[in-house]
Amino acid sequence: MQAYKEAKLKLFEGLTDESRQRAVVCVDDIVVADDFIRAASPVPVVTFGQNPNPGMGDEPDVWPVEIGPTTLFEADYKIMTPYGVVQVITKLVGVHNLQNILAAIAAAVAINIPLESIVAGIENTDRIPGRMEVVDEGQGFPVIVDYAHTPDALEYLLNTVRE
Known part of the structure; x- marks a missing residue:
């Protein structure tokens, strides 16, 4: 596990250009996230995760506030972002797709893509x-x-x- 952590952290150590680079970190991976977030990152960091602790002061930047009705054909998520809660209705169902959606939102937020464009992109994505x-x-x-x-x-x- 230590080798895994060190390998992951090496990826982030190479980020040094504050004006062009961003770090997007999944805080569900406690082994890496805890060490990385505690380290003073030289670049802006956006975090995401499926298992926040609302009200504990350590919520990720992007996380599911509510998982609404889900069928085999469609999922309805309310997702917290640094700019407020957005609703996403998508054909990408399942926990693995939710994790990918959170990562995509975090990456897009990190490079200042407007929320409306982020939501439209996800909602217009067909099933894989x-x-x-x-x-x-x-x-x-x-x-x-x-x-x-x-x-x-x-x-x-x-x-x-x-x-």
Whole structure:
């Protein structure tokens, strides 16, 4: 675990140009995030995560305030950003896609993309072929295509579909 942490931190140590570079850090990865955030970063940092501690003073910059109705076809998220809460209704469903959405929002916020453009980009993104891809040919039962190929990935997929 120490080697993993050191390798990750090396990536951030190379960031030195405050005017052009940004660090986007997932605080769900406590091993790296804790050390990195405590270190005085020479570049601006935007954090994101799925497991904030609201009211504890250590919330990430981008995190899900509310996970609304979710079906196999659509998810509804309210997401806190440094500029306020935004609602995102997307075809990208599942916890793995939420994590990717949070990362995308954090990266876009880090480079000052307007929230309206960020939300529009996410909402206009189609499902990724082979990732929780729902096939509806009027067959009367759900068919989901996913390229999960490890036991962990398959377990994750099945849990997501059950939810």
